[in-house]
Amino acid sequence: MIDLFQRSIFEENLALSFFLGMCTFLAVSRQVKTAFGVGVSLIVVQGISVPLNHLLYANFLAPGALAWAGMGDLDLGFLRLITFLGIVAAMVQVLEMVLDRFAPALHAAMGIYLPLLAINCAIIGASLFMVERDYTLAESAVYGLGTGIGWALAITAFAAIRERLRYADIPRGLEGLGAAFIVAGIMSMGFSAFVGVGLP
Amino acid sequence: MKPALKQIADPLVDKNPVAVHILGICSALAVTTSMSTALTMSVALTVVLVLAAGIISAIRAHVPSQIRIIVQLTIIATLVILADQLLQAFAYEMSQRLTVFVSLIATNCIVLGRTEAYAMRNPPLPSMLDGLGNGLGYSLVLMVVAAIRELFGAGSLFGVQVLATQAEGGWFVPLRLMLLAPSAFIIIGLLVWAMRVWRPRLAEPREFALRRPGKEARP
Numbered sequence: 001m002i003d004l005f006q007r008s009i010f011e012e013n014l015a016l017s018f019f020l021g022m023c024t025f026l027a028v029s030r031q032v033k034t035a036f037g038v039g040v041s042l043i044v045v046q047g048i049s050v051p052l053n054h055l056l057y058a059n060f061l062a063p064g065a066l067a068w069a070g071m072g073d074l075d076l077g078f079l080r081l082i083t084f085l086g087i088v089a090a091m092v093q094v095l096e097m098v099l100d101r102f103a104p105a106l107h108a109a110m111g112i113y114l115p116l117l118a119i120n121c122a123i124i125g126a127s128l129f130m131v132e133r134d135y136t137l138a139e140s141a142v143y144g145l146g147t148g149i150g151w152a153l154a155i156t157a158f159a160a161i162r163e164r165l166r167y168a169d170i171p172r173g174l175e176g177l178g179a180a181f182i183v184a185g186i187m188s189m190g191f192s193a194f195v196g197v198g199l200p
Numbered sequence: 201m202k203p204a205l206k207q208i209a210d211p212l213v214d215k216n217p218v219a220v221h222i223l224g225i226c227s228a229l230a231v232t233t234s235m236s237t238a239l240t241m242s243v244a245l246t247v248v249l250v251l252a253a254g255i256i257s258a259i260r261a262h263v264p265s266q267i268r269i270i271v272q273l274t275i276i277a278t279l280v281i282l283a284d285q286l287l288q289a290f291a292y293e294m295s296q297r298l299t300v301f302v303s304l305i306a307t308n309c310i311v312l313g314r315t316e317a318y319a320m321r322n323p324p325l326p327s328m329l330d331g332l333g334n335g336l337g338y339s340l341v342l343m344v345v346a347a348i349r350e351l352f353g354a355g356s357l358f359g360v361q362v363l364a365t366q367a368e369g370g371w372f373v374p375l376r377l378m379l380l381a382p383s384a385f386i387i388i389g390l391l392v393w394a395m396r397v398w399r400p401r402l403a404e405p406r407e408f409a410l411r412r413p414g415k416e417a418r419p
Contacts, residue, residue, distance in 0.1 A: 017381045022225035023309045078285055081303045082277040089270065119273070121226045121307040128300040173396030174389075177222055181389030188382040 001142055008146030010194035014122045015154040016187055021122030025155055026180055028113070035159030038113045039152025043145065045095065045117050046126060049088050050144025053127040054137055056083060077131075084127045085119070092118040122151055158187060207329045211337035217310045218341040219388075219395050224310035227301050228342055229384040235358045238346035239339075240294050244287070244302055246335025248279045249311050253331035255279075257319040272315050273306070280306040310338055345387050353378030 014020040021042075029035045059065055061083060063075040096114045099107040117123060126147045130140045161183050170179050217223045224245075231241040255275055263271050284302045287295040295302065305311065314334050319327040350356060355363035355372045364370020377383050 019226045019229035019381070019384070020304075022229065023223065026222055026225065078281055081281055081284070081306055082274065085273055085277055085306060089273070119307045119312065121304050124307050125226075125300055125304055128303055132300060171393070173400070174393045178389050178393040178396065181385050181392060185382040185385030185389060188385055192380065192382065 001139070004139060005142050005146045008143050009150035009153065010191060011196075012147075013150040013154055013191050014126065014147045015151050016184065016191045018125065020125040021120050021151060024116060024120050024122075025151075025158065025184075026177065028116075029155055029159040029162055029180070032156060032159045032163060034113075035155045036152075037109055038116070039155050041113045041117055042120070042122065043148035043152050045088070045092060045114070046123055046148030046151070047141070047145045048095070049091055049123055050126050050130055050147075051137060051141040052091065053084050053087055054130055054135065054140040056087065057131055058137070080128070080131060081124075084124055088123050088127075089118045122147070154187065154191070158184060161187070204326075204329055207326065208333040208336065211330075211333040212340055213337075213395075214399065216337045216341065216395070217313075217334050218338055219392050221313075223313055224308045224338055225388070227304060227308060228338070228345065229381075229388065230301050231298060232342055232346040232349050232384055233353070233379050234350045235343065235346045237294070237297055238342040239358075240287070240291070241298060241301065242335070242339030242342050244283045245305050245308065245310070245338055246332065248276065248283055248305055249314060249331040249335045250328050251279050251331075252276045252311055252315055253319040253327040254324050256315045257322055257324045257327035260320050263320075268320065269312075269316070272312060272320075276311050276315070277306045310334060341388075341391065344391065345384065348387055349378045349383060353383075 012018065015022070015025050024038065028038050057065075057080060061076040061080050063077060064073070066074050066076070092114050096107070099114075126144060130143060135143055158180075162180060165179060165183065174182075211217060215221070218225065218228050227241055227245070231237045252272075252275055256272055259271075280303060283305070284295070287298070287302060314331055315327075318330045322330070347357060350358075351362065352375050355361060355365045355370075355374055361368075363372040365372050365374055
């Protein structure tokens with residue numbers, strides 16, 4: 001379990017080794033402060049949505065899951081994409097309302113990023129990976145949290161580098177996104193050095 | 201140039217969705233380890249994009265603007281599921297290699313971006329042409345990146361050996377790095393650089409100018 005957690009943060013980092021959530025990753029990494037806000041929001045959404053999607057998939061969509069309703073030979077697995085999209089969009093909406101009601105300060109800090117995360121491929125991607133790798137409920141909770149933390153870590157570090165990069169004199173055409181891609185590539189190399197790190 | 205032709209040609213270079221607008225990067229990076237996966241992905245995305253643009257623009261007058269995003273998402277997701285099922289039925293091996301990335305066409309910013317920005321405001325035919333152009337622009341970048349990665353990473357193109365590798369008695373030592381994640385980022389970064397040197401007006405405006413000793417700040 002700890003191994004899975006560690007692996008989902010570093011070795012299988014969603015942003016840097018599976019390229020998920022790249023649009024958001026590049027768009028909101030100009031400042032460390034906003035990047036951190038998005039990162040924390042993603043941890044929360046990811047930590048809730050992956051186990052939630054697991055429950056839904058295991059009880060309704062997986063082959064034979066509807067045996068309790070007398071439809072044991074039904075396989076609704078093909079509906080998972082559209083279901084996950086709906087769940088994540090709805091969850092983001094509910095989370096926003098709950099935060100607005102009970103934690104206005106947190107809502108003010110995270111609110112603007114939440115709708116952005118509704119169609120982030122990191123979230124949908126993690127849920128699809130969860131199905132593909134047959135995680136149990138506990139594993140999927142750990143996986144959701146781990147990938148969220150890994151993504152947040154990557155975007156915060158990336159934003160910090162980009163802030164510094166602004167003071168560098170880079171060739172005209174490479175400024176901005178070109179340099180950002182190359183920095184992400186070098187960071188990805190750094191993260192791949194974590195491959196094989198495991199607890200004894 | 202005829203307007204229809206221009207609509208297809210524009211997104212290839214000047215308004216390229218990947219290299220200029222930086223949309224749909226996730227899959228562009230992930231499926232480019234070999235040209236055959238990149239080609240499959242490009243075809244799947246282009247077909248989904250053209251059909252989604254056509255359908256959405258055909259019903260655009262009947263969709264209330266408050267729920268338009270969810271309507272678009274549902275249509276796109278349905279088309280993506282169809283594409284995924286077709287791949288699983290007729291090209292099972294390929295769908296195993298693409299894993300979740302076919303499904304992730306649904307959250308690809310290019311599709312939602314084009315339907316939201318173009319298809320919601322234009323009649324079906326121009327929308328489909330616009331979808332086709334953007335799909336081709338995406339495919340172009342994917343094929344270029346995949347060609348570089350496969351050629352230098354494995355010495356082959358479309359699985360056909362082009363450079364004789366050392367393992368088979370040739371001279372070429374495959375660069376393993378090319379098949380790993382970092383190279384994809386770096387190649388796209390260099391591609392963006394090349395595009396901006398070629399078409400300087402695509403470069404981003406400076407956030408602030410550098411001050412050089414003895415010179416005025418550059419604009």
